[in-house]
Amino acid sequence: MTKPLRIALAGLGTVGAGVVRLLEANAALIARRAGRGIEIVAISARDRSKDRGVDLSRFEWVDDTTALAAHPDADVVVELVGGSDGPALTLARATLKAGKGFVTANKAMIAHHGLELARAAESAGAALKFEAAVAGGIPVIKGLREGMAANEIARVYGILNGTCNFILSKMEAEGRDFADVLAEAQALGFAESDPTFDIDGVDAAHKLAILASIAFGTQPAFPQVVANGIRHVIAADIAEAAQLGYRIRLLGVAEDGPHGLFQRVHPHLVPVSHPLAHVTGATNAVVAEGNFVGRLLFQGAGAGDGPTASAVVADLIDIARGEFGPAFAMPADSLGEHQAADSGERRTRSYVRFTVEDRVGVLAEIAAAMRDAGVSIESLIQRGSGADGAVLVAIVTHEGPERAVAQALERLRGSQSLVGQPMWMHILG
Amino acid sequence: MTKPLRIALAGLGTVGAGVVRLLEANAALIARRAGRGIEIVAISARDRSKDRGVDLSRFEWVDDTTALAAHPDADVVVELVGGSDGPALTLARATLKAGKGFVTANKAMIAHHGLELARAAESAGAALKFEAAVAGGIPVIKGLREGMAANEIARVYGILNGTCNFILSKMEAEGRDFADVLAEAQALGFAESDPTFDIDGVDAAHKLAILASIAFGTQPAFPQVVANGIRHVIAADIAEAAQLGYRIRLLGVAEDGPHGLFQRVHPHLVPVSHPLAHVTGATNAVVAEGNFVGRLLFQGAGAGDGPTASAVVADLIDIARGEFGPAFAMPADSLGEHQAADSGERRTRSYVRFTVEDRVGVLAEIAAAMRDAGVSIESLIQRGSGADGAVLVAIVTHEGPERAVAQALERLRGSQSLVGQPMWMHILG
Structure with missing residues (x-):
């Protein structure tokens, strides 16, 4: 067996700790599948003393997160720090410049800076991968980039935010209003104490911009996404929709056509005959329509430490296998620059x-x-x-x-x- | 741009003609995504004179299908002849021996001879790919092999035969009995004139054996699959199941555990709360359960020329990109040989x-x-x-x-x- 792929891990929140746990629990299986082991060599996070429920003592601790990019023993840096700019972006730039692979779950950074990072990765011949940035554990980046690669894709859409779907499906099941259910979701840990990014559609908009780029071969265009959330959906809307044969879901929808690139996050009425109408709770689901394959659906857990760690490590296995290429499915310089559709x-x-x-x-x-x-x-x-x-x-x-x-x-x-x-x-x- | 990937295409039935159409219709897009063009250089089928609705005049015609393996201009052979043995197998062996890539939609051949062919591919350093062999256009081989690669998979199951699902969901919607609906499905072209392989579960069994191998890291073990079909499901079963909150679906189910490998195709009662209960018509859907990612669902068209061609060409794009490795997710020699579970x-x-x-x-x-x-x-x-x-x-x-x-x-x-x-x-x- 070839020598292991060596990882420097930045960020030890729930997902970071999940990656540590996963690489340990499934180590033998991963080595069989990847053809080599995947080993963490160094870690970094803000607070060294915090108990994360995993044994970190065998890894080298690095105080300065951005210094991981220059770690002599690391082949790949995994970034789970978050934030579109700041240390995450500094780390990404430095890692790729150093010719190392870079794996991230950071949807905001990829939505904002994906094009620049893809160019940097290509210049360096390094891997840039971000399966975990969209729809958690669902391999939808791979599904679009590779599984549907033979198709012209007309439309990609889906349930991209688990918090909103949890709230909407609870409103639906119990006939309750938004504010009431949000409070409960916060108490249960399904919604952040500041839920703005989720419930106003910004989180879904980040993910949509990434999906649209890969589906259509266009540059990621997050500023063009019109994002609305679920704040103004009332119980009566859900009841009326049900009378008419629909369920309400917050959908990100992207289309590419002669008039330009259309990207919008908005609550929609989904016919009960459509599979997305049956997606409840914090589950995510993405639909893409190809000109030969027709409609494909990818569904699963959109968040959580286990599913997100699964996607991060899937990216690492691709890198360990040497099965990777341009991050947005084609070289960054060939991604089109499309106007926002009217x-x-x-x-x-x-x-x-x-x-x-x-x-x-x-x-x-x-x-x-x-x-x-x-x-x-x-x-x-x-x-x-x-x-x-x-x-x-x-x-x-x-x-x-x-x-x-x-x-x-x-x-x-x-x-x-x-x-x-x-x-x-x-x-x- | 690097030189094109050159294809020899064996078999020009509906799927073969679909591949020709797809490579032509989406040629520019495929070249952008694959980093190079994908071009057919030679074709072969039983009957040269048959009108297939596509222009074949610009391709070199080869009478002896198995001679495509030695075609000097072909990098990859695409086999759409079918049959577990015979010319398809001869062609597969010769192609891989010659060090060329081999792409097939032939579930029977992979279920029976996949291990031998994977060994041959690995010896030659050649690609062996068969996404189209399971669930048509749905990238579920890729989903298991790569998307879920970080997970220990406990169970994989799904709706693997579109004909049976078409019949069952029509029986369900219209309260009719099996024989009646089968006759209509045959008239509509949704079922073969000899429907045995479909309705008795053999087709689904081939697909299940392939999925199980990739999911569990075991050798394909088609002879261990216990296959039953839908012949004996009556309208009253569907009505009783509905009363109890279930729908009847023909499922292939594979589990791996301490008692061995369990593989069975059988009609099941699926709770209406489960996404598979909402899969109607000729659609296929596969669920896999990983120890970190949880439950993932992949759904789409399980057959038809467009979807199947989409999967064939996705495999070709992976090869054109150089993104491929062991066919069953790990080297053939490391696949376990598990006893059939009691x-x-x-x-x-x-x-x-x-x-x-x-x-x-x-x-x-x-x-x-x-x-x-x-x-x-x-x-x-x-x-x-x-x-x-x-x-x-x-x-x-x-x-x-x-x-x-x-x-x-x-x-x-x-x-x-x-x-x-x-x-x-x-x-x-």
Whole structure:
């Protein structure tokens, strides 16, 4: 057997400790599969004294995390520090410059700086891998980069944030409202104490930008992703959607076409006949549509120490086997630079829910705004809600350009009839 | 750009023609992703004159298929001839001996001769790849070999035959019986005129043996797979299962444990909460359970020219990129040789349906046989059926060793009370 692949590990949070545990627990099996052992030689984290539940005494401790890049015994640096810039980025640049492999779970850094890092990796002939950055343990980067490599991919979309899916499916199962379920998710450790990145769709947007780049052969374009979260989904939306045969899921959706690159994170109505409607809890799932293979679905745990460590070590095994190449499926210089698509031209069916005052003429006002903007209504439900006296009007439109719905909502802006903002969601087609 | 990867293509059925179409339609994209073009240089099939709907005039025609192995311009031979032995195997052996790469969709040949071919590939330093052999376009070989490579895999199972799933989900949706739906599936081209390999589970068994080998690091052991099909599933089974919260799916299930390698193809009751319960039509889906990643699901089209061609060309792109290694995830000589597990020790919940004479004492006879064999009954439903006067007794057992159920059925064998054979299915847990 050839000599082992030697790892320097930066970051010893739950995922870092998971990688240590995994490499130990499955060492013999990994050596059989990789054709050589994978061994940690040095570790670094902020706090040396913290108990992480794993024995770290046999590894060399390095105080300065970024110094791992120059560690003479390390072939590969694994970065689990996090943050789009700062020490993680410094470490990534230095590692690749030194010609060592670099494996990371850092979606923010790859979404922001992936192109630069891919170029650096190619210049140095080094591996850059980030399977764990998207959808945790699910090998979806590999699925797109390799499994679907023969296909022109028209669309990639999915449930990319486990926290949001946990909250939405709990709201669905128990008929509860967002704030209430969020509080419980926080208490259970399924949501961060500051949940903004998750519930406002930023985390999913990072992942979507990475998937889109690999699927379409375009440069990662995170600033183009329009991200919305689930804060404004109410229990009544879920109930209305269910009546109509849909479930609400926060989806990242990316499409590439003649009008440019479309990337959006937004709650969607998903038909119950679609597999994503049956993805509950913190599970992630990604769908990609290829021109020969059709629709593929990849589903599994999107977070957690075990699944994320599984993806990190899968990358290490690829490197140990010598089975790696350009990080974004093709050389960085051949990735296209696509303009953001004008979503106004995009044709979809929409769900729009208004909370309105209970008085004469409200419905006529909404209907007129829709008509004047050219929105064709497929169904409309008005329902008096309970305690607070507010009334809900939920509209499903026929397929049409998004611009028309946006114009209708613009016409209604500032109307005295509306209570709060309308909730506009797209229907997955 | 480096020089193209040059292909000799054996077999021009629907999949072969699909590969020709795909390589033409997506040529530019494939060259960007693979770092080089992929070009067909020679083709061979039984009938030169047949119209296959693609222009073959620019390729060199070779009459003797097995001569492709020695073609001086070919780097890789793609075999889409089929058959576990015969010309396909001759071609595989000759190609690998000549040090060329070999890509195939031939599940029967890999299930029977995969170990020998993997050894030959390794001796020659040549690629052997067969993503298309299992679950059509779904990159599940890659998912197990690479995506889950860090995990000890305890179980791999799934819907591996699209014809059977098409028939079962149509029986389910329309309440019809097997023979009736099979005839329609044949008329629609979803089932072969001789459907034996599909409906008796042999096709799924080939695929299962390949998946098990990669998942567990064991030699492919097709002769150990116990294969049963869906011939004896009746509409009433599907209705009873639905009442109990299950759907019936033909599953290939493989487990590796201290008692040996368990491999079985059999109709199962799948809880509606499980994603496989929502897989309908000709779709395939594979689940694998890893000790760190948990449960992963891969789903998509399991057959058809486009999806299968997608998998074949994905293999070619891996080869063009130089990203390949041992076919069964580890060197052939390190694959373990595991005994077939004694399924009697296996603990499951079972569904057993009897068709019985409508007379006094029948239920007591069945109940006594179960009791005497130590089978604990969770629920029992007796239902008079319609026209033919037969009565159904459907039993769901508590978890217990399979041996006990087998013994109960043995006690009832030859009983005058039973009409036909009992139908025994396991409940996916």
